Amino acid sequence: MASTRASGGDKRRMILDAAVIAFAKRGFHACRVSDIADEANVAYGLVYHYFRSKDEVLDTLFLDRWNVLLSVISEIDSQEIPAREKLHAIAGFIVDSYRHDPDLMKVIIVEVTRAANSFGRTHLGKIREAYALIAEIVAKAQAEGAFKREVTPEFAALAFYGAIEQVLTGWIFDMLPHGEAEFDQAKAFIVETICGGLEVAATESARAV
Amino acid sequence: MASTRASGGDKRRMILDAAVIAFAKRGFHACRVSDIADEANVAYGLVYHYFRSKDEVLDTLFLDRWNVLLSVISEIDSQEIPAREKLHAIAGFIVDSYRHDPDLMKVIIVEVTRAANSFGRTHLGKIREAYALIAEIVAKAQAEGAFKREVTPEFAALAFYGAIEQVLTGWIFDMLPHGEAEFDQAKAFIVETICGGLEVAATESARAV
DNA sequence: CATAAGGTTGACTGACCAGTCAATCCGAAA
DNA sequence: TTTCGGATTGACTGGTCAGTCAACCTTATG
Numbered sequence: 464m465a466s467t468r469a470s471g472g473d474k475r476r477m478i479l480d481a482a483v484i485a486f487a488k489r490g491f492h493a494c495r496v497s498d499i500a501d502e503a504n505v506a507y508g509l510v511y512h513y514f515r516s517k518d519e520v521l522d523t524l525f526l527d528r529w530n531v532l533l534s535v536i537s538e539i540d541s542q543e544i545p546a547r548e549k550l551h552a553i554a555g556f557i558v559d560s561y562r563h564d565p566d567l568m569k570v571i572i573v574e575v576t577r578a579a580n581s582f583g584r585t586h587l588g589k590i591r592e593a594y595a596l597i598a599e600i601v602a603k604a605q606a607e608g609a610f611k612r613e614v615t616p617e618f619a620a621l622a623f624y625g626a627i628e629q630v631l632t633g634w635i636f637d638m639l640p641h642g643e644a645e646f647d648q649a650k651a652f653i654v655e656t657i658c659g660g661l662e663v664a665a666t667e668s669a670r671a672v
Numbered sequence: 673m674a675s676t677r678a679s680g681g682d683k684r685r686m687i688l689d690a691a692v693i694a695f696a697k698r699g700f701h702a703c704r705v706s707d708i709a710d711e712a713n714v715a716y717g718l719v720y721h722y723f724r725s726k727d728e729v730l731d732t733l734f735l736d737r738w739n740v741l742l743s744v745i746s747e748i749d750s751q752e753i754p755a756r757e758k759l760h761a762i763a764g765f766i767v768d769s770y771r772h773d774p775d776l777m778k779v780i781i782v783e784v785t786r787a788a789n790s791f792g793r794t795h796l797g798k799i800r801e802a803y804a805l806i807a808e809i810v811a812k813a814q815a816e817g818a819f820k821r822e823v824t825p826e827f828a829a830l831a832f833y834g835a836i837e838q839v840l841t842g843w844i845f846d847m848l849p850h851g852e853a854e855f856d857q858a859k860a861f862i863v864e865t866i867c868g869g870l871e872v873a874a875t876e877s878a879r880a881v
Numbered sequence: 882c883a884t885a886a887g888g889t890t891g892a893c894t895g896a897c898c899a900g901t902c903a904a905t906c907c908g909a910a911a
Numbered sequence: 912t913t914t915c916g917g918a919t920t921g922a923c924t925g926g927t928c929a930g931t932c933a934a935c936c937t938t939a940t941g
Contacts, residue, residue, distance in 0.1 A: 474918080490789045492701055495898060506920040511900065547871065569789075577786040579845045580699045580778075591847060601870065610870045614861050621842055622835040622865045629834025630827070636788050638800060639826070652823050656831045660869025661810065661819045662756065683888080704928060715890040720930065 475513045477503045482520045487566035491521055491574040491582065521582065525575045528567060529589055532556070536596045546604030551654045553597065554627055561631050562646050569635045572628060594620045623657050684722045686712045691729045696775035700730055700783040700791065730791065734784045737776060738798055741765070745805045755813030760863045762806065763836055770840050771855050778844045781837060803829045819867075832866050 481503030485494045496517050500507045514520045539552045561568040575583045576590060583590065597620035604610035610619075630649050633639035690712030694703045705726050709716045723729050748761045770777040784792045785799060792799065806829035813819035819828075839858050842848030 492790060496900080497898085508901085508921065509919055512918070517899070573787075573789045578782075579841065580782045581701060584845075587845060587847070594847070604870075609872065611868070611872050613868075614865050614870065617848070618839070618858075618861045619865060619870055621838045621848070622862065625834040625838025626831040628838070629830045632788065633830055636793075636796060638796070638803070639830070649827075652827045653831065656823050656828060656866065656869075658869050658871045659820075659822075660865075660867050660871075661813075661823065661828055662867045662869075663817065663820050664873055705930080706928085709891095717891065717931085718889055721888070726929070 474505060474509060478505060478510055478513055479524060483524060483566045483570055486570045486574060521574060525571050525586060528571055533592055540600050546600055546609050547654060547658045549600050550623060551650060554650045554653045557627055558646050558650050568631060572631055594624060597623060626653050626657060683714060683718060687714060687719055687722055688733060692775045692779055695779045695783060730783060734780055734795060737780055742801055749809055755809055755818050756863060756867045758809050759832060760859060763859045763862045766836055767855050767859050777840060781840055803833060806832060835862050835866060
């Protein structure tokens with residue numbers, strides 16, 4: 464009954480899309496609700512018809528996307544492939560998410576994931592779930608003997624995710640060159656750094672048990 | 673002439689120390705200038721006697737500490753030690769900074785370094801300097817043959833610094849256990865992950881040139 | 882002791898903006 | 912056509928806070 468009305472759910476979507484642009488442009492705090500409404504070509508009050516508050520708009524943007532990420536990671540983990548390829552697939556998904564919608568990823572990273580103090584606090588649990596899934600991949604690889612045991616899985620997950628986020632942040636703030644070539648290169652670099660390490664394979668690596 | 677007056681420059685220091693506590697507790701945006709004044713046991717207006725604005729207080733906290741970091745990195749780089757030890761020393765300095773004054777590091781990371789959108793934008797240049805110094809260490813190690821050439825120095829620097837910051841963030845938001853043991857362990861983990869990699873030293877690593 | 886200069890005080894102002902709400906619009910069903 | 916209910920509008924309110932400023936205090940020096 465609602466979907467037949469052309470403008471029904473459409474406006475909600477328009478507001479979300481406009482919020483992505485507005486938040487990306489000015490940042491969540493500096494962005495006024497009227498900026499969102501203007502960007503969506505919609506009256507101020509309509510934002511409050513679809514969302515309880517400005518916060519809820521950001522909540523929605525984050526949760527919709529993060530839930531996709533979580534299910535993608537689970538799906539990747541269930542495949543019968545080496546751990547390195549699993550990590551490559553995860554890095555690939557995140558990098559492609561940025562390639563496909565840089566503004567949305569900018570908002571999620573800058574305003575939620577990296578803003579655990581102000582806003583992301585609410586979502587710490589969700590964010591943790593991602594770390595936990597990645598840690599599990601590492602733990603399994605260690606059990607199979609593919610990964611070393613010197614670093615705990617929880618820690619490895621942090622380092623892996625941290626490296627990805629830092630690269631995206633580099634793109635977001637123009638500290639790193641953009642471009643199709645860089646995107647695929649980044650996936651390979653992240654995995655190579657975390658899995659293979661920076662050092663040349665040295666013979667004295669045998670000194671470790 | 674100013675330092676003989678016991679309360680002269682003291683108050684400025686008291687305000688900065690109070691700001692660290694206030695910013696750490698409530699976050700920069702949620703923290704009112706009156707919170708800083710209360711925490712410092714000082715009148716509201718005095719904050720504006722020593723600082724032009726609320727922003728300048730945070731600026732000062734960040735720049736004072738970041739400049740120390742930059743000179744420490746330069747100093748470490750000038751030593752004649754292997755790249756892995758240089759990176760260990762850098763990670764060690766940052767971890768020890770957190771151990772010594774967790775609130776200050778929380779403010780710097782959460783409100784500046786990881787808030788490149790709202791506040792850190794002003795300091796992007798300074799932040800970049802740190803990346804550049806680390807990248808140089810990696811580049812030298814590659815030239816000497818100690819590090820592989822598969823990953824660019826700029827990228828390696830990003831991954832290294834990103835891993836450190838992610839670990840501190842884990843501590844800041846209680847996603848990771850604290851404690852003296854964890855601090856030293858973290859230094860080793862970071863360096864081991866980035867330099868040595870997660871994978872066991874495999875024989876087929878010879879397939880790379 | 883008088884005076885000047887800078888340190889210190891906190892009430893006040895002006896701007897800003899999230900969220901409310903009463904009025905209006907519009908499509909569908911009777 | 913009428914009526915109903917959800918969609919849409921945007922002026923308005925209430926509260927919050929950064930920053931100002933005129934008055935007051937403290938110390939040093941002649």
